[in-house]
Amino acid sequence: MNARSSYSCFSCFHLFFLVVLALFRLCSSDQNSHHVLCNDVERQALLRFKHGLTDESQRLASWVAENKDCCTWAGIACDNSTGHVHRIHLPGSDGHCDILYDGVTLKGEISQSLLDLKHLKHLDLSCNDFGGIQVPKFIGSFQNLRYLNLSYSNFGGSICRSLGG
Incomplete structure (x- = not known):
């Protein structure tokens, strides 16, 4: 060589x-x-949603306006490439509906601001205590929702007919 x-x-x-x-x-x-930050319109919608809730256990303590990235908030998941919120996963009682834990449930109203989450695919509010309020009619308006769990959350009334249609 x-x-x-x-x-x-x-x-x-x-x-x-x-x-x-x-x-x-x-x-x-x-x-x-x-890393793509969450959409500002969606972040504001989540803050309005939180405002209508009572959170005695401080599960939503990370949901603050100062934290611009709602994708890092507890119970929130976003699309990695767009930053759009696609999942809200907030079951109460640590997901154990058969066992009631005092103060580990969300209470209050479900804000219509959630409709600003146009890319929401998964909504889990199971095992919370919404005090017998009516299931919000707007729940049937989510275009991309594929998973909805409101079980054992003390909602009253019936779920709107447009759901899943």
Whole structure:
């Protein structure tokens, strides 16, 4: 093997190594710095929703206006690429509906502001205590809702006919 072919292989190896290193750096920085914050309209809708609730156990303590990223709030999940809220998962009593834990349930009113969550697919408010209020009629208006759980949450009345239609 002469010096010229040895130099050529050495250069190809270094070039390959630099390309792999650059790709690794690009991918790792993309995952860490490309976090999309939640949509501001949706963040405001969640704050209005919280305002109508009584939360004696402080489960929603992370839901504050100062925290601009509602995707990091307890019980909220967002689409990683768009930042739209797609999941509200707030079952009371730690999801154990057969056991009543004092103060671990949400109470109050369900705000119509939730309709501003146009991409909501999952809503779980099970095992809470809404004091016998009527199931809100607007619940049937969510276009993308695929999962709804209001069981054992002390709602009165019937669920609107448009739900699931």
